[in-house]
Amino acid sequence: xxxxxxxxxxxxxxxxxxxxxxxxxxxxxxxxxxxxxxxxxxxxxxxxxxxxxxxxxxxxxxxxxxxxxxxxxxxxxxxxxxxxxxxxxxxxxxxxxxxxxxxxxxxxxxxxxxxxxxxxxxxxxxxxxxxxxxxxxxxxxxxxxxxxxxxxxxxxxxxxxxxxxxxxxxxxxxxxxxxxxxxxxxxxxxxxxxxxxxxxxxxxxxxxxxxxxxxxxxxxxxxxxxxxxxxx
Amino acid sequence: xxxxxxxxxxxxxxxxxxxxxxxxxxxxxxxxxxxxxxxxxxxxxxxxxxxxxxxxxxxxxxxxxxxxxxxxxxxxxxxxxxxxxxxxxxxxxxxxxxxxxxxxxxxxxxxxxxxxxxxxxxxxxxxxxxxxxxxxxxxxxxxxxxxxxxxxxxxxxxxxxxxxxxxxxxxxxxxxxxxxxxxxxxxxxxxxxxxxxxxxxxxxxxxxxxxxxxxxxxxxxxxxxxxxxxxxxxxxxxxxxxxxxxxxxxxxxxxxxxxxxxxxxxxxxxxxxxxxxxxxxxxxxxxxxxxxxxxxxxxxxxxxxxxxxxxxxxxxxxxxxxxxxxxxxxxxxxxxxxxxxxxxxxxxxxxxxxxxxxxxxxxxxxxxxxxxxxxxxxxxxxxxxxxxxxxxxxxxxxxxxxxxxxxxx
Numbered sequence: 001x002x003x004x005x006x007x008x009x010x011x012x013x014x015x016x017x018x019x020x021x022x023x024x025x026x027x028x029x030x031x032x033x034x035x036x037x038x039x040x041x042x043x044x045x046x047x048x049x050x051x052x053x054x055x056x057x058x059x060x061x062x063x064x065x066x067x068x069x070x071x072x073x074x075x076x077x078x079x080x081x082x083x084x085x086x087x088x089x090x091x092x093x094x095x096x097x098x099x100x101x102x103x104x105x106x107x108x109x110x111x112x113x114x115x116x117x118x119x120x121x122x123x124x125x126x127x128x129x130x131x132x133x134x135x136x137x138x139x140x141x142x143x144x145x146x147x148x149x150x151x152x153x154x155x156x157x158x159x160x161x162x163x164x165x166x167x168x169x170x171x172x173x174x175x176x177x178x179x180x181x182x183x184x185x186x187x188x189x190x191x192x193x194x195x196x197x198x199x200x201x202x203x204x205x206x207x208x209x210x211x212x213x214x215x216x217x218x219x220x221x222x223x224x225x226x227x228x229x230x231x232x
Numbered sequence: 233x234x235x236x237x238x239x240x241x242x243x244x245x246x247x248x249x250x251x252x253x254x255x256x257x258x259x260x261x262x263x264x265x266x267x268x269x270x271x272x273x274x275x276x277x278x279x280x281x282x283x284x285x286x287x288x289x290x291x292x293x294x295x296x297x298x299x300x301x302x303x304x305x306x307x308x309x310x311x312x313x314x315x316x317x318x319x320x321x322x323x324x325x326x327x328x329x330x331x332x333x334x335x336x337x338x339x340x341x342x343x344x345x346x347x348x349x350x351x352x353x354x355x356x357x358x359x360x361x362x363x364x365x366x367x368x369x370x371x372x373x374x375x376x377x378x379x380x381x382x383x384x385x386x387x388x389x390x391x392x393x394x395x396x397x398x399x400x401x402x403x404x405x406x407x408x409x410x411x412x413x414x415x416x417x418x419x420x421x422x423x424x425x426x427x428x429x430x431x432x433x434x435x436x437x438x439x440x441x442x443x444x445x446x447x448x449x450x451x452x453x454x455x456x457x458x459x460x461x462x463x464x465x466x467x468x469x470x471x472x473x474x475x476x477x478x479x480x481x482x483x484x485x486x487x488x489x490x491x492x493x494x495x496x497x498x499x500x501x502x503x504x505x506x507x508x509x510x511x512x513x514x515x516x517x518x519x520x521x522x523x524x525x526x527x528x529x530x531x532x533x534x535x536x537x538x539x540x541x542x543x544x545x546x547x548x549x550x551x552x553x554x555x556x557x558x559x560x561x562x563x564x565x566x567x568x569x570x571x572x573x574x575x576x577x578x579x580x581x582x583x584x585x586x587x588x589x590x591x592x593x594x595x596x597x598x599x600x601x602x603x604x605x606x607x608x609x610x611x612x613x614x615x616x617x618x619x620x621x622x623x624x625x626x627x628x629x630x631x632x633x634x635x636x637x638x639x640x641x
Contacts, residue, residue: 050479076481084479090472092537097465102480104462150481 001064003028003154003184004049004080009058011041011048018044019055020208026154031185033199033216035192036229041208042188043085046156049186050082051075063153081152081183083143085159091132095123095142098131102146116145119178137168141175148179155179158188173198192221192230204229244629248540252445255281256438273566276547276554278437279418282444282509284543284550287526289448290502291534291542294527296455297495299537300464301488302471304367306524307354307374308499311347313519315500316507317381318343323397323508326386332399335407336508340447344500351496355489362474371521378519394514402508404443416440416509444505448543451498456539458494467491471537529601533608535615544616549601556597564594 002025011019018041026032034042047053049060051072060068067075076082090098099116103109117124120141126134131142140160147155160176161169169191176198179185189195195202196216204212206229221230239246256278262271276284294308318327322339325332330339354373358366381387388395401420405413415422421436421443434442458464466487469477478484507513517523526549527542534545555563567589568576576586612619617628624631 052475052479071483072475072478073481073483076479082476082479084476088473088476090469090476092472093465093468100462101465101469101477101482104481146480 002026002061003063004186005059005061006045006049007059007061009048009055009060011044011053011055013044013053018208019048021058022205022209024203024210026184026186028153029184030200031180031187031198033195033202034186034188034205035195035202035226036205038190040205042205043158044208045205046082046158046186046188049075049156050080076150079151079153081147081150081155083147083155083157083160085162085188089131089134089139089142089146092130094128095131095134096127098142098146099123099149103149106149106151112149112151116149119148120145120175135168137164137171140164140168140172144172144175144179148183152183154184154186156186156188159190160187161189161191161194169194192226196220240633242629244632249449252281253442256441269566269570273563274555276551278441280550280554282437282441284547285441285444285448286502286506286509287530287550288543288546289451289505290499290523291527291530291546292452292455292539293495293498293502294524295531295534295537295539295542296459296498297492298528299531299539300459300467300471301491302474303359303362303488303492304364304528305370305492305495306367306521306528307370307372308495308527309519309521309523310350310354310370310374310377311496311499312503312506312523313374313377313381313513313515314347314350314496315340315343315503316513316518317387317395317503318346318500319402319504319507320395320397320513321387323399323402324395335413336402336504337404337407337413340501340504340508343504344497347500347503348493348497351493352489355492359485359488359492371524374519374524375521378515378521381519382515392515394512394516394518396512397507404447404505404508414439414443416443416505417511418509420511440509444509447501447505451501452540452543455494455498459539463487463490529605531615533605533615535618535621538615538617538621541615541617548616552601552604553597556593556600557595562594564589567593 004026006022006024008021008023009019010017010021022041022045024045034045036042044053048055049062051067051070054069058068059066062075062078062080090101093101096113099113100109103112106112122138123142123145126138131139134142144157144160147157157176160172164172173194176185176187187195187199196219199216202213202216202219203210204226211229212225219226221227259271259275259278262268262275290312293311294305298304319336319339321327322330322334322343323332323336330342354370358369358373361369382392384391401415401417401422403413403415407413417440418437421440423436423439424434459467466477466482469480469482470484470487474484503518530545530549531542532545533548534543535541568586571585576584578585580588608615614622620628624635
């Protein structure tokens with residue numbers, strides 16, 4: 001049984017048909033990368049999985065259960081976490097409050113907070129600062145930590161390297177690698193090398209459908225079947 | 233936590249409460265001093281300070297939902313009106329199941345609970361919408377209730393004019409214990425002669441001021457406590473990014489509903505104490521949409537999403553109102569009486585100064601408030617308290633002591 005399964009999903013924003021019959025499955029413990037150009041539906045795939053933009057057709061199964069059309073908070077509570085693009089931390093809550101809000105389902109929130117601080121020592125230093133005052137990299141750390149806190153079995157990570165300096169990106173990659181020890185991950189990433197580096201498998205998305213998939217080992221962007229879809 | 237620690241944490245709260253507590257005697261002392269004329273002209277009278285209390289509480293309840301969840305409750309007058317009408321009708325024995333003579337504290341709470349229920353009904357429809365649509369539909373609900381109450385013959389024989397409370401003054405305090413309750417109202421309130429044998433007389437107006445102030449204080453702390461609880465943090469999370477809050481696993485709909493009900497509850501408390509003090513309610517001073525607009529304006533001047541800010545915004549508003557009207561002293565009276573005849577008659581671009589004062593100052597508070605409001609939106613968008621917090625980099629109560637310590641070194 002796959003942890004997450006999208007079966008022929010069609011998702012719309014109003015009249016625009018974004019996902020046009022996308023299939024995807026994620027097994028327990030792996031890191032799966034979604035790659036593809038801008039606007040092909042990678043983020044929408046994550047939003048569809050979490051129920052933020054439910055599909056009009058097709059089914060979403062999480063842990064073998066059909067969750068199509070279920071409220072996002074119910075899906076989130078059943079163990080799916082989201083690290084949205086642009087980080088989107090709660091800017092006017094402090095770092096500690098951001099984490100505490102995310103750890104609400106945990107049995108012992110304080111212990112979970114300590115774990116997060118162990119993984120990201122910078123967050124402990126800024127625990128009482130408003131999250132909006134952090135740097136981009138720190139906010140990304142916070143967003144990832146927040147995603148991990150909810151005792152999630154699956155973490156949807158959207159564009160973790162976006163808008164970050166190269167040095168910070170490598171910190172974020174380390175953080176994601178550390179996080180992946182505990183949880184399965186679906187990663188949307190523009191930076192192809194980084195995605196291949198982190199993930200076990202990849203799906204190449206174009207115009208709302210999966211056009212290529214496979215193991216990441218040995219795959220480079222020079223590969224003809226990939227280059228076709230990545231170059232503008 | 234020990235009492236002294238608690239006092240230190242709430243030093244600023246204590247200071248503000250003390251300022252409100254000491255205002256009547258200080259004002260009274262000034263009135264007896266050579267500065268009497270200036271005091272009547274430039275300091276708000278006690279009656280204006282009472283308005284600050286109940287309208288301030290109403291504005292705070294407005295800020296509770298609007299400033300902290302980001303959902304603008306443009307129909308907030310519905311709750312204020314519900315509280316006011318419930319109290320008034322109950323005092324006249326017109327509420328089925330609530331016998332006449334039920335203590336005011338109980339009818340106040342019942343009215344507030346009813347308003348919380350009204351909020352749940354309005355919210356159940358309105359929270360399907362966001363942004364400006366939410367604001368508009370809540371406004372629509374409030375206007376519907378306003379029209380209904382204007383023509384509901386049960387209220388009084390002339391429902392457009394509302395109703396008045398007959399009988400005794402309504403008492404704030406411990407229900408059924410006369411010794412621990414104080415009647416409020418300008419004419420019906422208790423006055424205290426020889427307070428605690430100290431030879432101090434407290435007028436009925438001042439007694440009302442303190443009694444209403446106690447209710448506002450308790451309500452403020454209740455709301456403040458809720459906002460600092462995990463529940464309140466989720467409210468802010470909804471304001472910052474509702475989608476994200478749902479993705480973390482919160483059923484934001486129910487959090488918004490609960491916050492709206494709490495906000496409606498305290499809005500009705502404000503309406504209830506207003507009714508008890510003024511002893512009359514009308515559709516136009518309770519359910520009307522401009523009542524909400526007042527709260528909106530004072531909230532923006534005081535600071536959106538600061539809870540205490542709206543109280544200061546209301547104080548500012550009422551101060552302006554008092555100075556620019558002739559109801560109790562005021563600037564116009566002061567100038568007319570203080571300036572010599574020659575100056576008043578002086579020619580100023582074709583009009584005498586006296587005429588200028590009469591037209592440009594007397595009763596023109598709304599004009600200047602409008603100008604001040606525009607200036608605030610343009611230059612002080614975070615309001616009074618919001619700007620102070622930005623400067624101090626945190627809540628005043630937390631940061632000010634640190635700042636002061638720095639200067640003491």
